[in-house]
Amino acid sequence: MRTPTVLTVAAGLVAAAAATGLAPRAPELGRQQTGDAELAATVRAAVDDPDGLRGLAVASIEDGRIRVAGLGDRAPGGPAVEPGTPFEIGSVGKPLTGMLLAHQVASGAVRPDDRLGTVLPGVTGPAGEVTLAELASHRAGLPRLPTGPSTWAGAWWTSLTAGNAYAGDDVDRVVADTAGLEPGDGRGAVSYSNLGMSLLGQGLAAQAGVGYPELVGRDVLRPLGMTATVVATGPDQLPAARAEGATAGGRSADAWVGAGYAPAGIGVWSTAEDLARLTAAMLAGTAPGVDAATPRFDAGGDRRIGYGWFTSRYGDREIVWHNGGTGGFRAYVGYDRAAGRGVVVLGNTARDLDALGLRVLGVTGDAASESTGLPGWIGGGLALAFTFLGGLSLWSVARRGPDRTTVLSAAVWAVLYLGLAHRLGDWSVVPGWLWPLGAALSGAALVPAVRRWRDLPVVAGAPRWRRATGTALSLAFAGLAVAVIAA
Known part of the structure; x- marks a missing residue:
């Protein structure tokens, strides 16, 4: 075997061995x-x-x-999950807001066809004309979230960093987001909207003269004995001894907190014990606002919706349910009125739990079968692409790159791509042992790069200003990559 080949293989083996101890590992359900x-x-x-x-x-x-x-486990290597461990429940909080509406309607405080603008005076224009019932059933024609460059940029960044997607979204911000907003052509049809449910909850709270956390606590949580359920409007209000959230690939995720979106489930934490109390009371028909679960409107397929609660048919069974998902948690609550059975499943990663909840309820068939789904395959694709992209690029540049600047940039990006793969990839879809193979490719590619280094000019080819601009852009993107990895 020729010496360069021996060195290349050796470098790859050394890099793979060094990377093995750092290989990403997806979370796995603990034995406790x-x-x-x-x-x-x-x-x-x-x-x-x-x-x-x-x-x-x-x-x-x-x-x-x-x-x-x-x-x-509550956290990696941490204490065991207990029935009273608080979990972030995300959109499972929406049925609580639906129950608030049903409770307020029953007490005569509001009517289902009241306009949003009459209970939340800060909302003016076309958005103020939608009704409370339309908001509670996602039929108001409002977008899932406000649209615009800043919204999309924020969503993109938090998806990369597993950060708080609702930071800074207070009540005033939610109200301001309705300025100039018009219900779309789909008004009257069910189209899921976090914004709409948030406006409903804030409107009910304004009508009652209290904040949303106080209102839902007074009218729903305390009557049900749900003393461990918390609506956190700031990081200082997060419950103690809570579970730590993570992506399905294992990356730690920040809690989502944004007071304006609390009625949509943002900042809502609960326990299996508390949600069991809610479910038992819904089955018994004794929960405040229980009429929210009455299916009123077609939601497509075999689904109908009431105020926040969905009802789906599986064969001859009807399940009333809602699920929830945040950056690092998933939740499912469902019950079968006819059978007198209900289930609560809370998890501290971003892996969906709907199918598991249905299986525990005794539902079988395709509905209770799990699939990775598009988000999982996107995360798996990122893992594969970034794992090998840097090494392949470095290998090509090391053999044919025109100058040291190009080779050095490719070497830096080979390392950064491995970091991005580790950080952003969904390693519950793609096996983690592939990552050391990517490191091996990058390590092997360094051998021809080092061998050619001495013979290469610092800069070659294009005018210096163009090369300088390209280098500056590469460094800027490298800085962004470092920020993503470090976040």
């Missing part, structure tokens, strides 16, 4: 368990693949009997 052992065993058996999960808090409600259990 607490609470009802039989329920924990049932849930563990219903988990078809433990990768992408870390901890679960579950509750089963049947004929008025509540059982609760915790499985796995």
Whole structure:
């Protein structure tokens, strides 16, 4: 074997060995368990693949009997999940706002066809004409979130960094976002809207003369005994001993907090025990605003919607439900009125739990079958692309690059691409052992780069100003990559 080939293979092996200890590992459902052992065993058996999960808090409600259990870990290497461990529940908070509307309607405080502008005077123009019932059932024709360059840029950045997607979104900001906003042509049809549900909750709170957290606590949470459920409007209000959220690939995720979007579930934390109380009361028909679960409008397919609550048909069974998802958590709450059964499943990673919840409820078939879905494959694609892109580029440049500037830039990006793959890739979809192979490719590519380095000019080819501009842009993008990796 020729010496250059030996060096190339050796460099690749050394890089792979060094990277093996740093290889990304997806979360895996831990072995610890607490609470009802039989329920924990049932849930563990219903988990078809433990990768992408870390901890679960579950509750089963049947004929008025509540059982609760915790499985796995609150955080990497941390204490066990317990039935009373707080989880971020995301959009499971929306049914609470729907129940608020139903409760206020029953008390005569508002009517379903009241206009938003009459209860939230800061909302003027066309958006103020939508009704409270339209907002509660996602039929107001409002977008999921406000549109615009700043919104999209913020969403893009927080998706990269697993940061707080609702930072700075207070009540005034939500109201201001309605300026000039017109309901779309789809008004009257169900189109999911975080903005719409937030406006509903803030309008009900303004009508009652209190803040949303106070109103939902007074009218829904405290009557149900849900004392562990928290509506956090700032980081200082997050509950103690809470679970730590993570992406499905294992990256730690910030809690989502934004007071304006609290009625849509942002900043809402609860426990399996508390949500079991809610579910039991919904089954018994005793919850404040229970009429919110009455299916009123077609939501497409086999789904209907009431005020916040969805109802779906699976064969001869009807399940009332809602799910929730934030940067690092997933939640599912569902119940079958006819069978007198309900389930709560909370998880501290971004892997969906709907199918698991349905299986625990006894629903079978395609609805209870998990699939990776488009977001998972996008994350897996990023993992694959970034893992090998830097090494392939460096290999090409090392053999044919015109100057040292180009080779050095390619070497820097080979390292940065590996970091981006580690940070952004969904390693619950793609096996983590591929990452050291990408490191091996980059390490091997360094050999021809080093061998040619001495013979290359610093800058060659294009005019210096063009080369300088290209280098500056490359450095700017490299800085952005470093920010993403470090965030």
